[in-house]
Amino acid sequence: MQIQDFFRYTFNGIRAQRLRSFLTALGIAVGIGAVVLLTSLGEGLHHFVLGEFTQFGTNLIAINPGKITTHGVSGALLSNVRPLTLEDSASLKQLPQILDVVSVVQGNGAIEAGTHQRRATIYGVDASAARVWKFGVAAGRFLPDDPPRSARSFVVLGSKVRKELFGNNQALGERIRIGGELFRVIGSMKSKGQMLGFDLDDAVYIPAAKAMALFNRESLMEIDLLHSAGSSSSAVAEKVKKALQARHGKEDFTITTQEKMLEILGGVLNTLTIAVGALGGISLLVGGVGILTIMSITVNERTGEIGLLRAMGVERNQILVLFLGEAVILAAIGGLAGLVIGVCGSWLFSLIVPALPAHISWVYVASAELLAAFVGLLAGVLPARRAAGLHPVEALRAE
Amino acid sequence: MINLQHIERVFQVGDEEVHALRDVSMTATGGEYIAIMGPSGSGKSSLLNILGLLDRPDSGSYELDGTRVSELDEKEQARIRRHKIGFVFQFFHLVPRLTAFVNIALPLMLSGMKQAERQERVTTALAAFGLANRAQHRPDQLSGGQRQRVAIARATIMQPTVILADEPTGNLDRNAGIEVVEILEELNRQEITLIIVTHDPELGKRARRQILMVDGRIEDDR
Numbered sequence: 042m043q044i045q046d047f048f049r050y051t052f053n054g055i056r057a058q059r060l061r062s063f064l065t066a067l068g069i070a071v072g073i074g075a076v077v078l079l080t081s082l083g084e085g086l087h088h089f090v091l092g093e094f095t096q097f098g099t100n101l102i103a104i105n106p107g108k109i110t111t112h113g114v115s116g117a118l119l120s121n122v123r124p125l126t127l128e129d130s131a132s133l134k135q136l137p138q139i140l141d142v143v144s145v146v147q148g149n150g151a152i153e154a155g156t157h158q159r160r161a162t163i164y165g166v167d168a169s170a171a172r173v174w175k176f177g178v179a180a181g182r183f184l185p186d187d188p189p190r191s192a193r194s195f196v197v198l199g200s201k202v203r204k205e206l207f208g209n210n211q212a213l214g215e216r217i218r219i220g221g222e223l224f225r226v227i228g229s230m231k232s233k234g235q236m237l238g239f240d241l242d243d244a245v246y247i248p249a250a251k252a253m254a255l256f257n258r259e260s261l262m263e264i265d266l267l268h269s270a271g272s273s274s275s276a277v278a279e280k281v282k283k284a285l286q287a288r289h290g291k292e293d294f295t296i297t298t299q300e301k302m303l304e305i306l307g308g309v310l311n312t313l314t315i316a317v318g319a320l321g322g323i324s325l326l327v328g329g330v331g332i333l334t335i336m337s338i339t340v341n342e343r344t345g346e347i348g349l350l351r352a353m354g355v356e357r358n359q360i361l362v363l364f365l366g367e368a369v370i371l372a373a374i375g376g377l378a379g380l381v382i383g384v385c386g387s388w389l390f391s392l393i394v395p396a397l398p399a400h401i402s403w404v405y406v407a408s409a410e411l412l413a414a415f416v417g418l419l420a421g422v423l424p425a426r427r428a429a430g431l432h433p434v435e436a437l438r439a440e
Numbered sequence: 441m442i443n444l445q446h447i448e449r450v451f452q453v454g455d456e457e458v459h460a461l462r463d464v465s466m467t468a469t470g471g472e473y474i475a476i477m478g479p480s481g482s483g484k485s486s487l488l489n490i491l492g493l494l495d496r497p498d499s500g501s502y503e504l505d506g507t508r509v510s511e512l513d514e515k516e517q518a519r520i521r522r523h524k525i526g527f528v529f530q531f532f533h534l535v536p537r538l539t540a541f542v543n544i545a546l547p548l549m550l551s552g553m554k555q556a557e558r559q560e561r562v563t564t565a566l567a568a569f570g571l572a573n574r575a576q577h578r579p580d581q582l583s584g585g586q587r588q589r590v591a592i593a594r595a596t597i598m599q600p601t602v603i604l605a606d607e608p609t610g611n612l613d614r615n616a617g618i619e620v621v622e623i624l625e626e627l628n629r630q631e632i633t634l635i636i637v638t639h640d641p642e643l644g645k646r647a648r649r650q651i652l653m654v655d656g657r658i659e660d661d662r
């Protein structure tokens with residue numbers, strides 16, 4: 042049988058029972074629509090979360106004091122741990138492939154400007170922080186590149202703090218008090234938004250050494266490194282580890298690469314997407330049962346036709362293929378309709394909830410269509426086998 | 441050339457055995473015209489089904505054109521049905537959702553002939569059976585006689601050597617019945633072996649040879 046004749050014949054069978062075929066295909070369409078919609082939402086979430094993480098760039102390495110082992114965090118409480126210092130920062134900066142280093146100290150404090158006051162997060166950082174965190178300056182400039190130990194008392198305001206303290210007034214050049222100390226405002230930042238609960242806009246940025254003095258501490262909380270785009274995070278991390286180990290005598294710090302973090306996060310999010318897609322797959326199962334039912338009815342109704350085909354010299358296997366084909370085509374049509382439903386649904390969702398745009402993954406879409414055809418195949422097996430197994434004489438008598 | 445020897449066919453109905461065919465032996469040469477007659481339940485259809493390779497005998501042998509077809513597997517039997525045998529049924533057995541044209545083309549289509557090649561052959565057949573202006577009609581838009589003519593066109597489209605017709609006029613009025621028989625007889629004149637099952641004695645008499653069956657046996661053959 043020519044392939045186009047095969048399609049003509051099976052399509053004809055499907056078309057002959059328009060309403061019934063439509064409803065059966067609809068069952069599959071709903072299932073596939075659910076799979077596409079849910080995986081699109083999952084992918085959207087994936088992209089959203091990854092976007093949150095990568096807004097600081099992807100070539101980041103963070104170093105924290107204390108070694109995280111399988112026994113939990115150790116070191117921070119132990120006296121023999123050498124804390125991270127500004128000198129550690131400076132030495133790491135000398136390593137090849139390291140483009141920038143940010144020393145980080147963080148705390149909370151009262152910020153006063155004239156009569157206005159606000160509690161905000163205080164970040165002690167280096168001049169490089171704006172570059173490394175991809176943080177844009179709205180007015181003035183970011184902290185100058187002073188020698189770390191003798192940095193001047195300058196402050197850069199996060200957008201929210203600037204607004205709260207100065208409203209529409211000029212902030213540049215003003216003096217504000219942070220923890221009782223006077224700082225001169227030399228810049229304000231563009232809004233960066235929240236990052237996993239940390240509001241980077243409700244914060245002020247001062248030199249790391251000043252923050253250490255303010256919080257009365259000798260060490261840094263974190264050192265962030267930006268490495269060149271061409272080099273692998275893990276290779277750079279290894280070099281950083283060696284260098285710092287040489288300075289400290291042992292590994293009393295923890296290195297986290299952004300790459301590794303994204304990898305783990307991406308894995309978790311992928312699993313989520315697949316799990317959510319599988320949920321939609323359950324409704325596909327219902328569609329599959331629909332096909333099984335309708336194909337069984339079809340085989341019953343067309344028993345005489347099957348007998349005729351056998352009398353005309355059609356082999357058992359061909360009968361099997363004909364009815365399997367009909368089930369698969371029915372499911373594939375439903376699948377296509379489901380793709381349209383799913384894609385339109387995702388698009389609508391993106392319109393309604395722009396903050397969490399659904400992301401249609403064409404790999405999932407293609408897999409969904411294949412899945413539909415496969416469901417049709419599985420559902421078709423039983424009825425098709427029954428059709429092929431009919432005795433021709435019995436089948437002919439059925440009419 | 442057909443050669444049946446000692447064919448037995450037994451059906452198990454509950455715990456009773458029904459002997460549909462008992463030690464049936466017969467031969468037929470190419471181009472013969474045979475009527476199989478006998479009362480209802482005498483085994484006429486059972487014999488025709490065996491002849492048409494739709495059913496297998498429980499014992500005995502069947503040779504068709506020198507091949508022991510009773511021993512072939514399902515695939516090979518299907519191939520022989522496809523190329524050598526045409527069936528005509530009492531209830532026409534047309535596919536209701538397909539036009540007369542497609543119904544006739546069905547055997548060609550299923551055996552893999554391209555559409556362009558089918559076109560001419562089916563058109564010729566339609567004209568030959570007086571159906572030229574019925575090509576696009578579906579079975580429910582045709583009269584009984586027209587339906588049976590479509591069925592005969594379909595049965596002959598693969599140019600078989602044997603036509604097996606089981607009560608082909610059983611569902612037709614007298615005139616349509618005679619018309620159909622005349623068509624079959626015309627085919628027989630073109631050297632196609634024609635075997636008709638009927639319980640209509642008048643129809644039977646038209647055949648050059650009549651086989652009378654009673655209770656699964658061949659009672660008379662002349």
Ligand SMILES: Nc1ncnc2c1ncn2[C@@H]1O[C@H](COP(=O)(O)OP(=O)(O)O)[C@@H](O)[C@H]1O
Pocket residue numbers: 451452453458459460478479480481482483484485486487
């Ligand atoms: N599939 C079957 N199962 C049981 N009995 C059958 C079957 N087919 C035919 N028979 C029996 O075999 C006998 C012959 O049937 P059949 O060949 O159809 O007779 P006819 O065509 O001459 O009327 C009848 O008694 C019938 O009941």
Ligand SMILES: [Mg+2]
Pocket residue numbers: 484485486
């Ligand atoms: Mg009969």
